[in-house]
Amino acid sequence: MRYDIIIIGGGLAGVTAGLQLHKAGKRCLIISEGLSLHKTPKDEYIAAGGAFLPGDSVISGEWDGNALKAVRTRNLEGTRLEADHFILASGKFFSRGLVATMDAVIEPVFGCDVEFDSCRDKWYNDDFYAVQPFERFGVKPTEDGRVFIGGVPAANLWAAGEILAGETDIEQSALKIVSILVK
Amino acid sequence: MQESNISPNNFEQCLKCNLCTSVCPMMAANPHYPGPKQAGPDGERYRLKDPAFFDLTLKYCLNCKRCEVACPSGVKVGDIIQASRLKYGHQSNPLRDTILASTDFVGSLASPMAPTVNALLEWKPVKKMMNLFGVDSRRKFPSYSKLKFENWFREQVPSQENFRRFVSYFHGCYVNYNYPELGQDFVKLMNACGYGVRMLEGEKCCGVAMISNGMGRQAAVNGSKNLDAMRKALRDGSEAVLTSSSTCTFTMRDEYEHLLGLKTADIRPHLMLATKFIFDRVESGDIRLVFKEERRGKYVYHTACHMQKLGWTIYSTELLKMIPGMDLTVLPQECCGIAGTFGFKKENYPYSQLIGSKLFDLIKKLNPRAVITDCETCKWQIEMSTGYSVLNPISVLAEALDLEKTSRLNVAVPSR
Numbered sequence: 001m002r003y004d005i006i007i008i009g010g011g012l013a014g015v016t017a018g019l020q021l022h023k024a025g026k027r028c029l030i031i032s033e034g035l036s037l038h039k040t041p042k043d044e045y046i047a048a049g050g051a052f053l054p055g056d057s058v059i060s061g062e063w064d065g066n067a068l069k070a071v072r073t074r075n076l077e078g079t080r081l082e083a084d085h086f087i088l089a090s091g092k093f094f095s096r097g098l099v100a101t102m103d104a105v106i107e108p109v110f111g112c113d114v115e116f117d118s119c120r121d122k123w124y125n126d127d128f129y130a131v132q133p134f135e136r137f138g139v140k141p142t143e144d145g146r147v148f149i150g151g152v153p154a155a156n157l158w159a160a161g162e163i164l165a166g167e168t169d170i171e172q173s174a175l176k177i178v179s180i181l182v183k
Numbered sequence: 184m185q186e187s188n189i190s191p192n193n194f195e196q197c198l199k200c201n202l203c204t205s206v207c208p209m210m211a212a213n214p215h216y217p218g219p220k221q222a223g224p225d226g227e228r229y230r231l232k233d234p235a236f237f238d239l240t241l242k243y244c245l246n247c248k249r250c251e252v253a254c255p256s257g258v259k260v261g262d263i264i265q266a267s268r269l270k271y272g273h274q275s276n277p278l279r280d281t282i283l284a285s286t287d288f289v290g291s292l293a294s295p296m297a298p299t300v301n302a303l304l305e306w307k308p309v310k311k312m313m314n315l316f317g318v319d320s321r322r323k324f325p326s327y328s329k330l331k332f333e334n335w336f337r338e339q340v341p342s343q344e345n346f347r348r349f350v351s352y353f354h355g356c357y358v359n360y361n362y363p364e365l366g367q368d369f370v371k372l373m374n375a376c377g378y379g380v381r382m383l384e385g386e387k388c389c390g391v392a393m394i395s396n397g398m399g400r401q402a403a404v405n406g407s408k409n410l411d412a413m414r415k416a417l418r419d420g421s422e423a424v425l426t427s428s429s430t431c432t433f434t435m436r437d438e439y440e441h442l443l444g445l446k447t448a449d450i451r452p453h454l455m456l457a458t459k460f461i462f463d464r465v466e467s468g469d470i471r472l473v474f475k476e477e478r479r480g481k482y483v484y485h486t487a488c489h490m491q492k493l494g495w496t497i498y499s500t501e502l503l504k505m506i507p508g509m510d511l512t513v514l515p516q517e518c519c520g521i522a523g524t525f526g527f528k529k530e531n532y533p534y535s536q537l538i539g540s541k542l543f544d545l546i547k548k549l550n551p552r553a554v555i556t557d558c559e560t561c562k563w564q565i566e567m568s569t570g571y572s573v574l575n576p577i578s579v580l581a582e583a584l585d586l587e588k589t590s591r592l593n594v595a596v597p598s599r
Contacts, residue, residue, distance in 0.1 A: 055252030075494025
């Protein structure tokens, strides 16, 4: 299956990007871990003809150098999903966009570089109600929004939403990538 | 530690986030139902301590699996509920439930006398009697066919063996006893794609209705017979076992293992809906399709709950979008409410119609030429509740194809 843009994650960032890109005439596919809480924009996207895979997850990517060519999902088994661009909007820990191991925080699908404190003791704040440092961990992208893998920026894998490091405006981070991709 | 501490259906992974509760169609319609989180992972902790904690309201679970699709932690919420119903539950109306679930038995009795049975099922006094028996009199039964699909197919066997490539067809009860036209469309379509069709030897009902009516043992018997028949078919050279019903497919691929404990790992990759098989081969260039050029009009596609769980809507809709002139709208996924035998039962009928009402209103508003879906019970429910006719993608494709040109491209008749 071939699309212009494949979006990994059906949360606010993914659905916002998908809806805007679809309106701009791009053929999009959203792959969502769950059913998406953002029912209104999701339904609008689907009704407008956007493709949406609910309850599915990306299990592997196929690379040509630093360009992502295709992904495969758990439910679609043998089917290759190709696209010109991919947007990683898989969220933080709850949606498993990030996974914490004993000594590291990783991005489990593509192994994107993640910014986190290497000292585990500094992941938490003893004050339960304070901002927790781990909430700020995430993917640190290039200026225009592409992820790094092993220190090298990917050519066509962009990151949006909660998966980003630091404080994120979810919708704005998605719209920023939309504005680049519709050019 | 966590990794070595995972129970069947991994209920410990539940974070109590309630996403499942928010998407449960029964939850919104019926205040007596405790909801998937409470009925599933929460209740399971108690039931493991003492089966007396089993809650009879679990019978309201539609087994739609929307909870599992929504769960971000991979908890098999629906399977936990189904498994506990099989283990601790009992039938609320044993005779009715057993008859509703015994599709093969009832189908073989009804089929030879189809016109009489169909007329009787529409007759008011019979409807009243069924009402007393616990089947809602407002529910329209699917009509039985005089010609069983298996009998029709027997005549086709010699022509089917003229092909070089083969697929086996799991037709299911609905095609066999009620709607052989769909099976005939399947054979037409696969032949045009260059494949001869074979039957499974001794196909039984997939057992989905038995699972939801507390007849796990019978379902497991059917299941192992079906799996053995599929193993033999694959050994005998079929490239895959194909289906035209999303629910049968889902039951055999997932519930056989999760609920009945049958081993399916060797069969699962080869058992799929025909639309997936055809789509993948159209993409790889192994199958080429030529469509007739004509105006078609507006259609809507309804994703059945089990189709959503399979995640395969995209195969059916992408294939349908290949048809020139096809104006296809994919409806937002809503449960139609029937959930197999559930919606036939008198005590469930009002819930069933209430749950489906959103979908019915939307279809009426869009006023399509027809609705397309991969599930037969959704078909009954939508046809009864909206008046629009409901088609299977296989029939739509078979109708839209230029069968002759497609056959020629796929070398349907090999040189002998």
